Amino acid sequence: MTKKNDTKQLIDKLDETHALSRDEWICLIRDRTADDADYLFERAQKVRIRHYGRDVYIRGLIEFTNYCKNDCFYCGIRKSNKNAERYRLTKEQILSCCELGYSLGFRTFVLQGGEDGSFTDDRLTDLVSSIRMRWNDCAITLSVGERSYESYRQLYDAGANRFLLRHETYDDTHYRKLHPSGLSAAQRKQCLWDLKEIGYQVGTGFMVGSPYQTFENLADDMLFLKELNPQMVGIGPFIPHHDTPFADQKAGSADLTLFLLGLIRLLLPKVLLPATTALGTVDSDGREKGILAGANVIMPNLSPPQVREKYLLYDNKLCTGDEAAESLRSLTQRMQKIGYEIQVSRGDSLNV
Numbered sequence: 044m045t046k047k048n049d050t051k052q053l054i055d056k057l058d059e060t061h062a063l064s065r066d067e068w069i070c071l072i073r074d075r076t077a078d079d080a081d082y083l084f085e086r087a088q089k090v091r092i093r094h095y096g097r098d099v100y101i102r103g104l105i106e107f108t109n110y111c112k113n114d115c116f117y118c119g120i121r122k123s124n125k126n127a128e129r130y131r132l133t134k135e136q137i138l139s140c141c142e143l144g145y146s147l148g149f150r151t152f153v154l155q156g157g158e159d160g161s162f163t164d165d166r167l168t169d170l171v172s173s174i175r176m177r178w179n180d181c182a183i184t185l186s187v188g189e190r191s192y193e194s195y196r197q198l199y200d201a202g203a204n205r206f207l208l209r210h211e212t213y214d215d216t217h218y219r220k221l222h223p224s225g226l227s228a229a230q231r232k233q234c235l236w237d238l239k240e241i242g243y244q245v246g247t248g249f250m251v252g253s254p255y256q257t258f259e260n261l262a263d264d265m266l267f268l269k270e271l272n273p274q275m276v277g278i279g280p281f282i283p284h285h286d287t288p289f290a291d292q293k294a295g296s297a298d299l300t301l302f303l304l305g306l307i308r309l310l311l312p313k314v315l316l317p318a319t320t321a322l323g324t325v326d327s328d329g330r331e332k333g334i335l336a337g338a339n340v341i342m343p344n345l346s347p348p349q350v351r352e353k354y355l356l357y358d359n360k361l362c363t364g365d366e367a368a369e370s371l372r373s374l375t376q377r378m379q380k381i382g383y384e385i386q387v388s389r390g391d392s393l394n395v
Contacts, residue, residue: 050079057309058086062269068262071306072299080302087305087337090312095339097383100315100390101371102151102184103144103345107132111157113188114223117253119284120157126286130350131161134170138177140345145178147371148387152178153207153342155186162187164194168201175202182389184246189230192237199241206238207246209277212253213263220255235271244392246275246315251303252295253281261303269310274392275340276307276314279321297326301336308337313393315340331381340390341378343371 053071057063063071108131109120120127132140141152152174156162162170167187174183184205185198195206210231212218218228238245249264250256268276280295300322307316317340318333326332330341375385 050074050076051082054079054083054086054309057306058090061310061312063265065259065262065266068265069258072261072302073258075302080298080305083302083305083309084336087308088335090308091316091337091339094313094393098339098386098388098390099334099378099383100151100340100386100388101149101374102153102317102340102342102390103140103147103149104153104155104342105132105137105140105144106155106344106346106350107137108156108159108162109350110159110161111188112160113158113226115226116221116223116288117250117281117284119286121287124286131159132347132350134173136347137170138173140347141174141178141181144345145181149345150180150387150389151182151184151205152345153184153186155207158188164190164197168197171198171201171203180389182391189234192241195234195238195243196241199243203243205244205246205274207275207277208235208238209248209250210235210264210267211249212256212260213249213267214260217253217255217257217260221253232267235273239271239273244274245271246277247271247273248277248279250281250295251278251300252293254289254292256281265306265310268307272311272394274315274394275317276311277317277319278303278307279319280325282321282324294325297322297329297332300325301332304333304336304338311394315390315392315394317342320344331377334378334383335381341374341385343374 050071053063053067109127110129110131111120111122114121114123144152171183182204183202184207185203186207215228235245235247278300280297280300282294283289283292304316316338318330318338322329322333378385
């Protein structure tokens with residue numbers, strides 16, 4: 044049996060059983076071809092349309108602080124980057140972003156920031172409560188990193204519905220190569236289990252092509268996704284930032300990212316799957332290709348225009364044009380060109 048047929052059979056098996064062994068994951072990812080990718084995307088689109096139709100859900104991203112106590116080796120807002128121009132949005136500014144977003148049709152707000160000690164539990168709780176009171180028909184998603192169980196519980200009780208926390212890589216040895224001491228893969232994963240126990244709709248994910256990543260690492264990531272069974276999975280290619288220790292590292296592959304998107308759609312058929320900003324950064328048609336690979340979420344930026352370029356996790360990040368919420372009409376047209384429709388709704392995950 045040829046290698047080509049092996050990989051197609053593995054795609055068929057994944058579509059039918061929603062599971063593969065570690066060795067099968069490694070073979071499928073390592074031995075993939077362009078022909079395999081086309082075959083996969085056709086299967087993934089069918090699964091996505093079966094569960095979500097041709098709807099693309101939009102999320103209003105509000106990057107409210109770029110201060111961070113962590114020093115992750117890949118991140119442009121790491122605390123050691125003295126060239127980062129720091130900012131914090133006020134409560135009033137954040138609420139104004141929500142007001143703009145609501146008028147544009149957004150029914151999910153994603154509050155994303157570095158791990159900024161200035162945003163205490165009480166301060167964040169007040170913010171979440173205020174959004175919940177004013178826009179009760181909207182989902183509130185938080186992406187604010189590792190916090191205590193009690194903190195997560197307090198924010199959930201205040202009205203937060205969803206939480207995004209990428210595990211970045213399942214393997215602890217690989218995790219330590221990407222992060223300073225004091226951060227661990229075990230702690231990261233424990234936070235995800237805590238969030239699930241509390242009742243959040245949980246999103247996780249990983250970087251594709253991060254330094255030192257192996258096919259074995261990616262296989263372990265896929266096995267972890269199956270175990271965690273999250274409501275959303277966000278993956279994107281690693282992109283270096285010039286003011287980090289990984290400045291000279293090679294960026295991750297758009298093709299591999301797209302292939303993994305298709306695999307995740309077959310692994311977790313009802314999951315919410317974004318076509319990320321990073322994918323749109325490495326490939327000008329990246330988000331369209333992501334949707335055609337099985338994704339069904341896009342996150343335009345609702346942050347004030349004057350701070351968008353300051354939330355620079357990696358070089359050349361999209362922060363104007365179609366990444367700006369004001370260009371929603373253009374984004375709608377781009378989706379319509381490939382046969383999909385922007386949907387104005389909360390867009391809750393069917394993967395419960």
